[in-house]
Amino acid sequence: MRLLVTGGCGFIGSNFIRDMLSRHDDLTIVNLDALTYAGNRQSLADVEAAYAPERYVFARGDIANSELALHLFERHAIEAVVNFAAETHVDRSITDAAPFIRTNVAGTQALLDAARAFGIGRFVHVSTDEVYGSLGPEGKFTEDTPLAPNSPYSASKAGADLLVRAANETYGLDTVITRCSNNYGPYQFPEKLIPLMFSRAMADEALPVYGDGANVRDWIHVADHCRGVELALLKGRPGAVYNFGGDAEKPNIEVVRAILAALGKPESLIRFVTDRPGHDRRYAMDFTKASRELGFTPQYDFTRGIAETVAWYRQNGAWLESVQSGAYRQFMDKWYGGRA
Numbered sequence: 001m002r003l004l005v006t007g008g009c010g011f012i013g014s015n016f017i018r019d020m021l022s023r024h025d026d027l028t029i030v031n032l033d034a035l036t037y038a039g040n041r042q043s044l045a046d047v048e049a050a051y052a053p054e055r056y057v058f059a060r061g062d063i064a065n066s067e068l069a070l071h072l073f074e075r076h077a078i079e080a081v082v083n084f085a086a087e088t089h090v091d092r093s094i095t096d097a098a099p100f101i102r103t104n105v106a107g108t109q110a111l112l113d114a115a116r117a118f119g120i121g122r123f124v125h126v127s128t129d130e131v132y133g134s135l136g137p138e139g140k141f142t143e144d145t146p147l148a149p150n151s152p153y154s155a156s157k158a159g160a161d162l163l164v165r166a167a168n169e170t171y172g173l174d175t176v177i178t179r180c181s182n183n184y185g186p187y188q189f190p191e192k193l194i195p196l197m198f199s200r201a202m203a204d205e206a207l208p209v210y211g212d213g214a215n216v217r218d219w220i221h222v223a224d225h226c227r228g229v230e231l232a233l234l235k236g237r238p239g240a241v242y243n244f245g246g247d248a249e250k251p252n253i254e255v256v257r258a259i260l261a262a263l264g265k266p267e268s269l270i271r272f273v274t275d276r277p278g279h280d281r282r283y284a285m286d287f288t289k290a291s292r293e294l295g296f297t298p299q300y301d302f303t304r305g306i307a308e309t310v311a312w313y314r315q316n317g318a319w320l321e322s323v324q325s326g327a328y329r330q331f332m333d334k335w336y337g338g339r340a
Helices: 011-023 041-051 066-075 090-095 098-117 152-171 193-202 222-235 252-263 288-294 302-315 317-323 327-335
Strands: 002-006 028-033 056-060 080-083 122-128 175-180 182-184 207-210 216-221 241-244 249-251 270-273
Touching: 002 011, 011 028, 011 041, 011 222, 028 041, 028 066, 041 056, 041 317, 066 098, 080 098, 080 222, 090 098, 090 152, 098 122, 098 152, 122 152, 122 222, 152 175, 175 222, 182 222, 182 302, 193 207, 193 252, 193 302, 207 252, 216 222, 216 252, 216 302, 222 241, 222 288, 241 288, 249 252, 252 270, 252 302, 302 317
Parallel strands: 002 028, 002 080, 028 056, 080 122, 122 175, 175 241, 182 216, 207 270
Antiparallel strands: 216 249
16 A cells, blocks of 8 residues: 555654554555654655655645645555544644644644545545533543534644545545544654653653643554554544543543652642633544444553553653754743743
8 A cells, every 4th residue: 555644754644654654564655744844854764765755755745735746646546545634733823723723623634635536445434532522521422413613722633623524425435534632652742731741750850730630631652543543544434533531531630640649750740720711621532433334442541551651751852852842942931931
């Protein structure tokens, strides 16, 4: 298979590419990534060394550039697409939604147009549980839960999901949408909760926790999510939506305390800060459909996953330092400098 992966230098995409190439000898991957602040080509340095150029090709570019998409589909005889590329940080979307609309909505449509033009056999669109909105203290999101996004980020992802659905319903394009809960694991950009708390705790800096810290998320290890996306690519029904979760609901404050315990740091580093606007209270994913139709079962429990994740960041300080500059520092100064 000749597969186009978008956003492959990001957190989930880089883990997906590494895993897929290591297990599928007949696979060639073209990685299209704009290398914005959260994309790091160094995250795939080992992949480039092992597989380029025969089985791995890197192309720098914007998924909203329709001419580039058409060029890559033709030049590399692309047979399927997995679309990870997205602006993902909720806080940033609250400040400026424009990049989220361009990448997540217009970019997805540009890819769909190219896929239709070249008769691509499968288009997997990677989405998020945030499109469903917020849950009360009970229940879980299913694939039939109505979309009710509460942030500009999640609204842009919901818009992209609907465009993918429309491409299937209107044009018969073979599409699959996946929606997952909060990911964690190696190579995650340190604006997200777990690597952010790790970095600040290692520096003995205050750990900012929104609100009362009781917002609940279902955590899925990135390796489990990548296997879910692979199953959707290879076995998913055309037009289907699949939820993936880790069966690990945790309040944010519990996650922060687990990181401090793993590092031997005091809980006195925790600082509760003003909650962000529209902060969803609880997410939980029902992945019964993915288990039944795809055979998906998460392999990581949170205790094992968080221990391995903290160990990875300890052992990969050079990678962490390589991304903790420029836009990351601007982000930290803006969002946490006056709060912690």
